[in-house]
Amino acid sequence: MPKVVHFEINADDPLRAKKFYEDVFKWKIEHWEGPMEYWTIDAGEEVEEGIGGGLQKREKPEDQIFNYIGVSSVDEISKKIEKSGGTLVSPKITVPTVGYFYMFKDTEGNTLGIMQEDDSAR
Numbered sequence: 001m002p003k004v005v006h007f008e009i010n011a012d013d014p015l016r017a018k019k020f021y022e023d024v025f026k027w028k029i030e031h032w033e034g035p036m037e038y039w040t041i042d043a044g045e046e047v048e049e050g051i052g053g054g055l056q057k058r059e060k061p062e063d064q065i066f067n068y069i070g071v072s073s074v075d076e077i078s079k080k081i082e083k084s085g086g087t088l089v090s091p092k093i094t095v096p097t098v099g100y101f102y103m104f105k106d107t108e109g110n111t112l113g114i115m116q117e118d119d120s121a122r
Contacts, residue, residue, distance in 0.1 A: 002077075005070035006115060007041075007053035010063040014039060014055055021055070029055060035096055066103070068113040074100045077114050094121050 011017035018029045018039060028042040032054075039055040071077045078088055081104050089111065090103035099118040105111050 002069045002071050002114075004067045005051055006068040007051060008066040008068070008113075009041070009053065009055045010058040010065070011055060012058050014057050017055055034098070066111065066113055068101070068115040071114050071116055074102050074114050074116040078102045078104070081114075096122050 009017060009021075014037070021027045021041070022029055025043070027044075029039050030042075032038040032040050037057060041053040041055055043052050044050050074092065078092075081102075082088060085107045087105045088102055089105055090101070093101040093103075095101065097119050099121050100116045101113050103111060103113050
């Protein structure tokens with residue numbers, strides 16, 4: 001069964017947000033050496049429950065915290081989203097060496113993402 005596998009915090013000032021989350025929660029936040037400006041968040045020890053996430057510059061004023069649901073096929077699930085009354089709000093996104101994503105709105109207007117991991121993504 002698909003579950004939430006990643007969260008993403010959008011910030012007007014990512015370095016200020018990084019300091020805040022490190023100071024308050026002691027999260028380990030490191031700059032990612034990928035194709036975009038992004039920081040990975042290690043939000044606890046491996047033996048603890050929970051998931052990790054990311055921190056990025058806010059692109060739109062309405063961008064808040066996004067949750068990503070891990071799926072085996074974003075193409076298959078994107079069709080189910082639309083069939084069930086949801087709306088895709090992005091084209092298929094490829095992040096090299098990470099995988100594939102779609103952003104969508106559910107029937108209540110909440111924005112979430114679906115994520116298919118694939119380290120061979122180009």
